[in-house]
Amino acid sequence: xxxxxxxxxxxxxxxxxxxxxxxxxxxxxxxxxxxxxxxxxxxxxxxxxxxxxxxxxxxxxxxxxxxxxxxxxxxxxxxxxxxxxxxxxxxxxxxxxxxxxxxxxxxxxxxxxxxxxxxxxxxxxxxxxxxxxxxxxxxxxxxxxxxxxxxxxxxxxxxxxxxxxxxxxxxxxxxxxxxxxxxxxxxxxxxxxxxxxxxxxxxxxxxxxxxxxxxxxxxxxxxxxxxxxxxxxxxxxxxxxxxxxxxxxxxxxxxxxxxxxxx
Amino acid sequence: xxxxxxxxxxxxxxxxxxxxxxxxxxxxxxxxxxxxxxxxxxxxxxxxxxxxxxxxxxxxxxxxxxxxxxxxxxxxxxxxxxxxxxxxxxxxxxxxxxxxxxxxxxxxxxxxxxxxxxxxxxxxxxxxxxxxxxxxxxxxxxxxxxxxxxxxxxxxxxxxxxxxxxxxxxxxxxxxxxxxxxxxxxxxxxxxxxxxxxxxxxxxxxxxxxxxxxxxxxxxxxxxxxxxxxxxxxxxxxxxxxxxxxxxxxxxxxxxxxxxxxxxxxxxxxxxxxxxxxxxxxxxxxxxxxxxxxxxxxxxxxxxxxxxxxxxxxxxxxxxxxxxxxxxxxxxxxxxxxxxxxxxxxxxxxxxxxxxxxxxxxxxxxx
Numbered sequence: 001x002x003x004x005x006x007x008x009x010x011x012x013x014x015x016x017x018x019x020x021x022x023x024x025x026x027x028x029x030x031x032x033x034x035x036x037x038x039x040x041x042x043x044x045x046x047x048x049x050x051x052x053x054x055x056x057x058x059x060x061x062x063x064x065x066x067x068x069x070x071x072x073x074x075x076x077x078x079x080x081x082x083x084x085x086x087x088x089x090x091x092x093x094x095x096x097x098x099x100x101x102x103x104x105x106x107x108x109x110x111x112x113x114x115x116x117x118x119x120x121x122x123x124x125x126x127x128x129x130x131x132x133x134x135x136x137x138x139x140x141x142x143x144x145x146x147x148x149x150x151x152x153x154x155x156x157x158x159x160x161x162x163x164x165x166x167x168x169x170x171x172x173x174x175x176x177x178x179x180x181x182x183x184x185x186x187x188x189x190x191x192x193x194x195x196x197x198x199x200x201x202x203x204x205x206x207x208x209x210x211x212x213x214x215x216x217x218x219x220x221x222x223x224x225x226x227x228x229x230x231x232x233x234x235x236x237x238x239x240x241x242x243x244x245x246x247x248x249x250x251x252x253x254x255x256x257x258x259x260x261x262x263x
Numbered sequence: 264x265x266x267x268x269x270x271x272x273x274x275x276x277x278x279x280x281x282x283x284x285x286x287x288x289x290x291x292x293x294x295x296x297x298x299x300x301x302x303x304x305x306x307x308x309x310x311x312x313x314x315x316x317x318x319x320x321x322x323x324x325x326x327x328x329x330x331x332x333x334x335x336x337x338x339x340x341x342x343x344x345x346x347x348x349x350x351x352x353x354x355x356x357x358x359x360x361x362x363x364x365x366x367x368x369x370x371x372x373x374x375x376x377x378x379x380x381x382x383x384x385x386x387x388x389x390x391x392x393x394x395x396x397x398x399x400x401x402x403x404x405x406x407x408x409x410x411x412x413x414x415x416x417x418x419x420x421x422x423x424x425x426x427x428x429x430x431x432x433x434x435x436x437x438x439x440x441x442x443x444x445x446x447x448x449x450x451x452x453x454x455x456x457x458x459x460x461x462x463x464x465x466x467x468x469x470x471x472x473x474x475x476x477x478x479x480x481x482x483x484x485x486x487x488x489x490x491x492x493x494x495x496x497x498x499x500x501x502x503x504x505x506x507x508x509x510x511x512x513x514x515x516x517x518x519x520x521x522x523x524x525x526x527x528x529x530x531x532x533x534x535x536x537x538x539x540x541x542x543x544x545x546x547x548x549x550x551x552x553x554x555x556x557x558x559x560x561x562x563x564x565x566x567x568x569x570x571x572x573x574x575x576x577x578x579x580x581x582x583x584x585x586x587x588x589x590x591x592x593x594x595x596x597x598x599x600x601x602x603x604x605x606x607x608x609x610x611x612x613x614x615x616x617x618x619x620x621x622x623x624x625x626x627x628x629x630x
């Protein structure tokens with residue numbers, strides 16, 4: 001379990017996150033939503049050990065600030081928003097970096113083939129020999145997810161759940177691949193791991209998240225199950241936008257929801 | 264589709280997966296080992312004198328046998344005390360320049376970072392010139408204490424100072440600004456060069472002669488003493504590189520992602536800065552300004568085997584040594600019996616090469 005109590009994060013002299021209480025359980029997809037600049041990424045960075053924080057932030061009972069990089073790498077993997085490379089690595093070479101800690105949780109003989117399995121999972125089978133720099137932004141994002149999956153391939157290792165931290169994992173993807181990636185996240189949680197994802201699409205959030213934390217001006221404005229949290233009032237307050245949850249558009253106006261995907 | 268190719272590869276593990284260039288890199292590594300032996304032998308056997316390296320080798324392996332038993336003392340001196348230290352120095356300097364370029368590029372995550380371009384070599388020169396000019400006066404206690412190590416250590420301190428300042432200036436919150444790095448490098452290089460100029464201004468005639476030839480870059484005047492003094496620093500620096508090759512690979516993703524993969528990023532950066540400074544300092548101390556080896560060698564190798572530092576660093580060690588030996592052979596023969604400073608040759612070849620990289624990757628600078 002990940003638990004934050006009264007967490008504050010500053011960048012420079014500016015207070016970005018203040019008094020945050022947060023909880024993410026293994027077996028669940030936990031979504032962090034909120035408008036731009038509400039502190040979502042900053043909070044996730046504190047959770048990933050990138051930024052110092054005040055308050056208590058524990059990962060399976062361990063204070064995040066006291067975890068060494070090597071220890072943390074065995075229990076969680078982090079997908080950044082985007083990654084630019086200056087050197088001509090192949091896709092396989094990038095995905096293989098996920099294996100460097102040696103704690104994927106597969107048999108020793110299988111590790112060498114794990115990059116291919118991870119690439120197939122993110123719908124990039126056969127891309128191993130391509131140069132990363134020559135891929136589109138959405139493809140690069142999925143390559144990085146394949147790398148992240150290699151790092152903590154088994155959702156549970158030695159009886160302990162492991163976590164995926166995903167910062168806008170579907171922001172540059174087409175609708176098909178948004179569903180592919182979110183299915184991977186849900187599957188990871190169903191098999192006992194934990195997922196913490198920053199999402200912007202409220203429909204995908206409603207469809208996939210077991211638990212939502214809504215951030216607003218550096219604080220958690222609301223948290224709970226999607227059906228309890230997503231209300232007209234909250235959306236107007238947090239996003240400054242008058243929308244109605246569950247309202248159909250005027251007849252004749254086409255709309256496409258991810259929820260309508262054929263199973 | 265990939266499942267079937269993965270299955271095929273599982274049946275035959277000698278077939279590398281698509282995008283796995285490690286097998287190719289291993290072949291290149293072996294070929295470069297052979298190339299180094301050949302170029303070193305070539306370097307030891309070619310020169311103005313007709314002394315035969317083969318005869319010396321025979322004498323060394325089978326002392327006192329055969330027709331070559333009576334090896335002239337002159338040949339022995341030419342091979343043992345002139346050519347071999349020069350070859351050893353060429354290997355050492357070439358390896359140090361190429362590896363410090365490769366490590367610096369990994370550290371700054373940019374293929375244009377090179378100790379010569381961003382002022383690190385200028386810092387090393389300042390350290391070395393300080394010892395040459397002030398070694399008998401102000402710095403006399405230092406030279407007395409450190410002996411033959413004074414020159415390479417002073418150059419190391421100079422390059423370390425520049426590298427540290429450069430990293431502090433160009434890196435904010437784990438992001439390195441390439442424009443800032445290059446511009447700060449120009450500024451730091453200019454400052455170091457100004458101080459060096461001041462020292463040259465106060466130097467006497469004898470020191471000036473030493474300085475002029477040294478600053479053009481040359482392997483001439485190589486002695487075993489110089490080789491051991493600077494070589495020990497280079498060997499220590501190169502011996503540590505295998506320990507952070509994987510870390511540098513992860514660093515290509517950015518500092519945060521490298522840390523998320525379990526890399527102790529601060530320790531890695533400090534180690535890389537020390538290695539770059541030691542290797543650059545040692546090579547500048549013994550050979551002056553030999554430019555562009557640190558840019559050309561890693562870039563060529565990335566085209567050939569990819570940027571994986573586990574192979575790039577050892578291959579750069581070997582190719583850097585080979586190229587410098589060849590450049591040295593060229594410098595000795597192109598205007599024979601006179602000798603051209605090797606720095607002129609590497610700069611004449613490296614300048615256009617650098618421009619070529621810039622033209623190919625115009626986006627890299629994002630100024």
